[in-house]
Amino acid sequence: MERLPFIDAHVHLWDLARIRYAWLTPPFSDDGPNGSVEPIASTYLLDDYRRESAGWNVVGMVHVDAGADAAQALDETDWLQDMADREGMPTGIVAFAALDDPNVDALLYDHVRRRNVRGIRHIVNWHADPRRTYTPRDVTRDEAWQKGFALLGKHGLSFDLQAYPGQFAGLAALIERHPDIPVIINHTGMGVDGEADWREGMDALAALPNVAVKISGMGFVFRPLNAEAVRARTLAAIDLFGIDRAMFASDFPTDRLFGGFDETLSMLADAVSDFTEGERRALFARNANRIYRLGLDV
Numbered sequence: 001m002e003r004l005p006f007i008d009a010h011v012h013l014w015d016l017a018r019i020r021y022a023w024l025t026p027p028f029s030d031d032g033p034n035g036s037v038e039p040i041a042s043t044y045l046l047d048d049y050r051r052e053s054a055g056w057n058v059v060g061m062v063h064v065d066a067g068a069d070a071a072q073a074l075d076e077t078d079w080l081q082d083m084a085d086r087e088g089m090p091t092g093i094v095a096f097a098a099l100d101d102p103n104v105d106a107l108l109y110d111h112v113r114r115r116n117v118r119g120i121r122h123i124v125n126w127h128a129d130p131r132r133t134y135t136p137r138d139v140t141r142d143e144a145w146q147k148g149f150a151l152l153g154k155h156g157l158s159f160d161l162q163a164y165p166g167q168f169a170g171l172a173a174l175i176e177r178h179p180d181i182p183v184i185i186n187h188t189g190m191g192v193d194g195e196a197d198w199r200e201g202m203d204a205l206a207a208l209p210n211v212a213v214k215i216s217g218m219g220f221v222f223r224p225l226n227a228e229a230v231r232a233r234t235l236a237a238i239d240l241f242g243i244d245r246a247m248f249a250s251d252f253p254t255d256r257l258f259g260g261f262d263e264t265l266s267m268l269a270d271a272v273s274d275f276t277e278g279e280r281r282a283l284f285a286r287n288a289n290r291i292y293r294l295g296l297d298v
Contacts, residue, residue: 003056003057004057004277004280004281004284004285005057005059005281005284005285005298006056006057006058006059006248006265006284006285007058007059007060007061007062007091007247007284007285007288007289007294007296007298008053008058008060008061008062008248008249008250008252009061009062009184009214009216009247009248009249009288009292010062010064010186010187010214010216010217010249010250010251011049011061011062011063011064011090011249011250011251011252012044012063012064012066012251012252012253012254013044013045013046013049013063013066013080013083013090014043014044014066014068015043015045015079016041016042016043017043018075018079019068019069019072019075019076019079020068020069020072021066021067021068021069022067022069023037023067024037024040024041024067025041026038026041028041031131032131033125033131033132033133033134033220034220034254034257035257037254037257039256039257040253040254040256040257044253046083046087046089048253049061049252049253052252052253052256052260052261053250053252053261055261055262056261056265059285059296059298060089060091060092060285060288060289060294060296060298061089061090061091061092062090062091062092062093062094062118062249062288062292062294063080063090063092063093063094064094064121064160064186065094065095065096065120065121067096067123068096070096070098073095073096073097073107073111074095074107074110074111076095076096077093077095077111077114077117078114080093080116081093081114081115081116081117084116090116091116091292091294091296092116092117092118092119092292092293092294093114093116093117093118094117094118094119094120094121094158094160095111095114095117095119095120095121096120096121096122097111097120097122097148098122098148099120099122099144099145099148099149099151100139100142100144100145100148101148102144104148104151105151105154108120108151108152108154108155108157109155111155111157112155112156112157117157118157118158118292118293118294119152119157119158119159119160119182119184119292120152120157120158120159120160121159121160121161121162121186122148123135123162124138124139124140124145124161124162124163124167125162125163125164125167125190126138126139126140126163126164126167127164127166127192132164132192138167138170140163140167140170140171140174141170146174149174149178149181150177150178152178152181153178153180153181157181158181158182158183158184158291158292159181159182159183159184160183160184160186160214161183161184161185161186162186162187162190163190164190164191164192164193164201165189165190165191165193165197165198165200165201165202166193166197166201167201168189168200168201168202168204168205169200169201169204171204171205172204172205172207172208175205175208175210175211176208178210179208179209179210180210181210182210182211182212182291183205183208183210183211183212184211184212184213184214184291185202185205185211185212185213185214186214186216186217187214187216187217187218187220187251188213188214188215188216188217188218188221188233188234188237189201189202189213189237190217190220190221191221191233192220192221199236199240202237202240203240206240206241206245211241211245212241212245212246212247212287212291213237213240213241213245213246213247214246214247214248214249215234215237215238215246215247215248215249215268215283216248216249216250216251216255217251217254217255218230218233218255218258218264218267219255219257219258219259219264220258221233223258224258224259225258225259225263225264225267227267227270230267230268230271231267231270231271234267234268234271234272235271235272238272238283243275243279243282243283243287244282244287245287246283246287247283247284247287247288247291248265248268248283248284249288250264250265252264281298285298286298
């Protein structure tokens, strides 16, 4: 089992009695992008994560917005900050803000007043297939959304980009205009439309030095999880972005829809087992520490 220090760069926690999460609320359906989420639709707290990750040397974690009701975005951040103050984790928080909201500047201001907040995520996956899409249209093309994105630099925030590769070429021009905003691609780019589409989109973003990639979420593409496919996609992502702009993450508990924690992380570890120790330390902890400005000694 891999014992290098691990900063899990993508974790979700939720207390269903405290905050509303529409996507974790019945009725459940197999028709959505994730299939039915009923197996994970129960409260998941820090101790639950610690039990699942016990075989790994987790020294830090980045909590990424878990799809809370938009009206409770700041409530989620406060809950997580209180937890971090008591427990030491999450080490970093990527909060939710709808970038096309007319009042987004005020919400960003409030988020950054919580000391562990490092970035923002606004899920923008758009796909022509209604079973794939998360949004009714591609909001990243809207002027209001692009203005909201530009505000992240004003507040010193990064952006976690969860979109599909078909959107990446269009986003590249926007991201290039804002080199001060670090962008972290979620879930290895979510290449659901095949290798050529994935590579074309990732090429467009890999050309930009302020873009990095989180290697996670393989189950969104490879169902059931397949070690050979995971290895190939992992190595391809690292080849595109380089060792210093890639990081490993569990995406738990969401990725439990596709496999167990040890299975998921072991596939990533096995894919880079012949890398140098320094390269593996970068992928498991050092890059997340630097990109999310966590200040840990790894």
